Amino acid sequence: MATIKDVAKVAGVAISTASYALNNSTKISQATKKKVEEAAKSLNYQKNGFASDLKRTKTNTIALVLSDLSGPFYSELIQGVQDITSANGYDLIACSSIGGPQSTAVRFLKEKRVDGAIILAHNISDEITLESARKDFPLVVLDRTLENEFVYHVEADNVQGAYTATEHLIQHGHEDIAYVSGPAISHDSIRRFQGYQDALKAHGIPYQSKWKFSGDFTKKGGYRATKLMIAQRDLPEGIFYANDEMAIGGLQAFQENGIDVPGDISIIGYDDIELAEYVNPPLTTIKQPKYDTGALSVHLIFQLLAGEKVNHHYKLPTELVTRQSVKLKTKVSE
Amino acid sequence: MATIKDVAKVAGVAISTASYALNNSTKISQATKKKVEEAAKSLNYQKNGFASDLKRTKTNTIALVLSDLSGPFYSELIQGVQDITSANGYDLIACSSIGGPQSTAVRFLKEKRVDGAIILAHNISDEITLESARKDFPLVVLDRTLENEFVYHVEADNVQGAYTATEHLIQHGHEDIAYVSGPAISHDSIRRFQGYQDALKAHGIPYQSKWKFSGDFTKKGGYRATKLMIAQRDLPEGIFYANDEMAIGGLQAFQENGIDVPGDISIIGYDDIELAEYVNPPLTTIKQPKYDTGALSVHLIFQLLAGEKVNHHYKLPTELVTRQSVKLKTKVSE
DNA sequence: GAATCCTATTGAAACGTTTCTATAAATGAA
DNA sequence: TTCATTTATAGAAACGTTTCAATAGGATTC
Known part of the structure; x- marks a missing residue:
């Protein structure tokens, strides 16, 4: 060469x-x-890029840290990140955090091979995040909150979104509303549970722990939780699944048992994934401002690199997408 | 620091x-x-990673060049790449080629910021690929063929896959079979068209150019091509769409016009994307060995980095996935 | 025609590692 | 005790850039 x-x-x-x-x-x-x-x-x-970077002590590159490069992909979020990054003349690379401390992502963070990073990877420990964050190396986390001078946080408002979802069920005449959670440690799931409880309370419906089921954000998890519900022969009137994948798993369980959605029971998901529109019935769900989340995250990084001060926490509003999995309940008896 | x-x-x-x-x-x-x-x-x-790389003249990193980080995502392919890469103790980063010669991908290729790369990005020109390929910098391309000493090629066998798809329609009693293509320049689309023609020929069915429609690999493109077919009031008995996205768009067009699939017309797609299983009717399609494609690609790179000699072209077999969008045609009249 | 100011160019240091070669100390053989 | 050998450490060059400071020469001013 x-x-x-x-x-x-x-x-x-x-x-x-x-x-x-x-x-x-x-x-x-x-x-x-x-x-x-x-x-x-x-x-x-x-x-030679390295020699150049070494001398300049600047890479012009932002990293997007994902737990797994092979998806599930938040394509709109990435779109937002990508657009803003390239509009600022920076490069964007995506790397995976599979492999924990040995992963590519961790190496890139620790060895500061990029100028800033956006972390959307549950398997990057808080410890590593905190160790990597430092002056002139802004980090934006999307899936947790973390208190550190150099760590910033952007999220779609989980509490509000879950509140809206639950309230939607309530407004359609449902009172017994179940919540199918994500993994116990999931920040998102915990917040959504909060919003669910808030909505119940606001409408004078007491929270019953029998209506809380454990899922894990996968189709299978939703399927299993729903099967369990059915087996207990005590179905709620509506179910709020903490994400769409689980709702779709639930749908399958209902189908297999001849239970009609939304005729016999209303369900609502969270995320508005592409599939939600195609399942039968099309799934009512909560849409998150993914593009904006991504765009705002990089925007913050650039502000910080430019030496500006920005807030440490941002919350973006969510939106209800009405399809056909929730039905107005006409109170015949009682 | x-x-x-x-x-x-x-x-x-x-x-x-x-x-x-x-x-x-x-x-x-x-x-x-x-x-x-x-x-x-x-x-x-x-x-400091740069200083180290500079001295070592080796990065221990493989790049996966995608046309757009925000998808469509070949998640199984990436899984294959990822598994083999990390099994060899290397890092994997994904970068986008949006922005052409100014893109991150091109910079990484030209400035040799990685030890090898896998290119799956139609918007990276052959010219750039050829300029970047050099000794000790193996490149594997997945979506085109390119003759160069340092460029290698892995693909799922498009001709064979399309042949199988077309033959499947023929074996179900269809003779008038349309082909909805991808973009004219798409290597994949051209090969699939070849397979389509080969199958017709092998079964003594003359190819008629009126059965060739132009699509662009998007849902909308498939929808439009299908609408056009319907408007012409001369429907074929079966349609082979060059990918699933277009087939799903076509499905929508048929639905809107009260044409039953597969009752009135059989259709078949290509790719076996996740959605294919969920649309109504579930889509019969051709599944590509994506994981293997990815895995083989990196494997080749490592062989080359180790100084071994490998072939320049590899073709992997595809597989028919039978669902419900193709029906046996019972010849009532004629 | 001397003094001043630009402008285009150069030389050299620096970025933070790795690694070759040299050296000093410790060990062992004779 | 001397010399050779091994071992652990140190010194310095090198990787390929960028950029500060220096310089030479030409243009401008009075």
Whole structure:
């Protein structure tokens, strides 16, 4: 590989001149600039990114840390991140945190191979996040809250979203409303449970622990929780699943047992994944402002890199998407 | 940030000693090794990745170049890539080629910020690929063929897959079979068209150009092509859509026009995306060995990095997934 | 024509590692 | 005791850039 030394030699100038010429410095005459560029072209010269980064102590790259590169993909969120990143002339790379402390993601964070990072990876421990965060290396976390001077937090408002979902069921005449949770440690699930409880309370419906079921954010988990409910022969009037995947699993369980949704029971999900529109019946759910979440996250990083001060916490509003899995309950008896 | 210099100073040793100690050289006594490690810990030392890469001229990282980080995601393919990469102790990063020559992907390729790359991005020009490929920098392309000493090619067998799909329709009694293509320049689409034609020929069915429709691999494109077919009031007996997305768009068009699939017309897709199973009717389609494609790609890269010789072209077999969008045609009249 | 100011160019240091080579100390053989 | 050998450590060069400070020469001013 040709280096800048070779280019300088061929062009007959000093190394520094070559560097200036290739970096469009104004101090270089047009003639020498041309000479250098031609030399570079003839040698098929490409700068060595590492050497350059090393000297500049700046990479012009933002990392998006995902728990698993192979999905589930938050494509709108990434779109938001991507758009803003490239609008600012930065590069974006995605890396996975599979493998824990040995993972690519952790290496990139610790070795500061990027200028800033957005973390959406439950398997990156808080400890590692805190160790990596430092001055001039802003970190935005999306799936947890963390108190640290250099860690920032953006989230869709889980409490409000869950409140809306639950209230929607209540407004459709349902009182016995179950909640199918995500993993116990999930920040999102905990918040959504909070919103669920808040809504019940606000409408004078006492919370009953028998209506809380444990899921794990997977289709199978939703299926199992629902089977359990059915087996207990004591169905609620409505179910709020902490995410769409589980709701779809639940749908399958109901189908298998000849229980009609929404005829016999109303259900509502959370996330508005692509599939939600296609299942039968189409799933009513809560849509999160994913694009905005992504866009805001990078935006904050750029503000911070520019030395501005920003808040440590941001909450974005969610939105109810009405489809056909919730039905108005006409109180026949009672 | 603490550097190795600081560590050496605190530990009271030379820089080189510190370096050896941190890199587990055998020549260092246990005592000093411990001393250095403690110093590193106390300073929260993290090595500078660039400096290290610069000296080593090796990054231990493989890049996966995607046309758009926000999907459509070939999650199984990525899984394959990921598994093999980490099994070899390498890091994997994904980067996008949005923005053409200014994109992150192109920079990473040209500036050789990785040891090898897998390219699955139609918007990376052949020219750039060829410019980037060089000795000790193996490139695997998945969505085109390219003749170059340092470029390798892995693909699911498009011709065979399309042949199988078309033959499946033929074997179900269909003769008038339409093909809805992807973008004209798409390598995949062209190959699939070839397979379609081959199957017709093999079964003595003449190819009619009126049965070729232009799509673009999107849902909307499939919808439009299908609408056009319906408007012409001359429907084929079966349609082979060059991918599932378009088939699903087509399904919607048929639904809107009260045409029953597969009662009135059989359709088949290509890809076996997740949605295919959920649409109504579930879509018969061709499944590609995505995981294997990904795994083989990285495997080749490692072989090449190790100095081994491998073939330049690999073709992996596809598989028919039978669902309910194709029906046996009982020839009532004629 | 001397003094001043630009402008284009150069030389050299620096970024933080790794690694080759040299050296000093410790060990062993004679 | 001396010399050779091993071992642990140190010194310094190198990787390929960028950029500060220095310089030379030409243009401008009076």
